[in-house]
Amino acid sequence: MQNEEFFVLLHDFMSLGCRMSIKCKVIWSVVAVLVTMLISCNNKGTVPVSDTTIEVEENSDSLPEIEEVEEELVIDEESTPALDGIFNDFLFAYLHSRTLRQKRTAKPLPLEHSVRPTELLEDFNPEFELSFLSGEYFTTLYGSTYQMHEEDDEGLEEDSIVSLQRINLNDGTIRNYRFLREEGHWQLVAIREETFDDSDISDFLNFYARFCSDSIFQSQSIADPLHISLQDTGDENEIVDGIIDADQWRTFCPEVPSGIISNIRKGQSYGGHRVVMRKSGLSNGLQEIFTFSKERNGWRLTKYEN
Numbered sequence: 001m002q003n004e005e006f007f008v009l010l011h012d013f014m015s016l017g018c019r020m021s022i023k024c025k026v027i028w029s030v031v032a033v034l035v036t037m038l039i040s041c042n043n044k045g046t047v048p049v050s051d052t053t054i055e056v057e058e059n060s061d062s063l064p065e066i067e068e069v070e071e072e073l074v075i076d077e078e079s080t081p082a083l084d085g086i087f088n089d090f091l092f093a094y095l096h097s098r099t100l101r102q103k104r105t106a107k108p109l110p111l112e113h114s115v116r117p118t119e120l121l122e123d124f125n126p127e128f129e130l131s132f133l134s135g136e137y138f139t140t141l142y143g144s145t146y147q148m149h150e151e152d153d154e155g156l157e158e159d160s161i162v163s164l165q166r167i168n169l170n171d172g173t174i175r176n177y178r179f180l181r182e183e184g185h186w187q188l189v190a191i192r193e194e195t196f197d198d199s200d201i202s203d204f205l206n207f208y209a210r211f212c213s214d215s216i217f218q219s220q221s222i223a224d225p226l227h228i229s230l231q232d233t234g235d236e237n238e239i240v241d242g243i244i245d246a247d248q249w250r251t252f253c254p255e256v257p258s259g260i261i262s263n264i265r266k267g268q269s270y271g272g273h274r275v276v277m278r279k280s281g282l283s284n285g286l287q288e289i290f291t292f293s294k295e296r297n298g299w300r301l302t303k304y305e306n
Contacts, residue, residue, distance in 0.1 A: 086154070087162050087179065087266065090186045095133060101126045104187045112192040126188070130177070132166050132260045139261045140278045141201070143270040145291070148278060151266060158266060165263040169209040172196040201270045204292065207299040212258035222246040222301050223293075229305040254288060254306070
């Protein structure tokens with residue numbers, strides 16, 4: 001196979017991976033790297049052959065961790081450009097690869113505070129620090145639905161600075177993990193600690209912390225009527241739009257994100273009157289979208305989609 005033909009196939013191969021669930025995308029990236037290495041070795045006249053076959057089911061809940069593959073896979077920075085493409089793909093590879101975390105974390109790592117001097121962390125532990133992303137879902141906050149759809153456009157170039165936020169709704173603190181892409185490579189370069197009062201969406205965060213923990217307050221903060229947009233159970237390609245009364249929310253209510261949530265900031269701006277929260281499954285492609293709008297009487301949930 002000629003190199004030109006191979007790279008066309010590899011591009012199609014990775015495009016398919018981008019449409020898979022997040023856990024599968026991690027394994028998909030590893031498979032793509034292996035394919036690249038095999039082709040590279042073939043061009044040099046030697047092809048390593050393994051008698052072991054790994055079968056991966058897309059919807060499997062027992063997907064092998066990348067650490068298990070790392071013993072046989074040496075990550076070559078020059079041969080894995082896919083890891084440094086879309087930030088989300090890099091992030092989930094970073095979370096599952098000890099080797100990648102060691103290579104792509106600044107040492108020492110600056111820890112910035114809003115009220116005291118910066119300190120330098122010599123013994124930063126990414127596995128512990130980022131364990132809040134080991135649950136069943138992650139969340140992202142947008143200032144509008146346009147921003148959300150714009151992020152999904154793979155044709156648009158991403159910012160070179162991304163902040164992964166750990167938002168603790170219980171104590172009102174935010175931990176920002178700042179990633180920077182330099183010379184084509186993503187790297188964790190700093191952490192910043194702050195409180196809700198330091199955030200540009202402090203008003204919303206204080207509201208939402210109560211919304212997700214106080215059932216009575218939640219019922220009082222539902223628009224009446226509430227616009228809903230649901231996937232048709234009979235046809236997954238069909239969407240059913242409708243409205244429900246506010247008092248129906250308690251019987252209809254899905255699980256709202258609570259406790260510690262995440263926010264992947266890629267330059268989103270918040271105008272102070274609308275926040276769109278997307279809840280994305282880690283082991284499947286399911287999504288829920290909660291749209292909150294600030295009205296005269298305060299913040300309200302005005303639309304729910306799944």
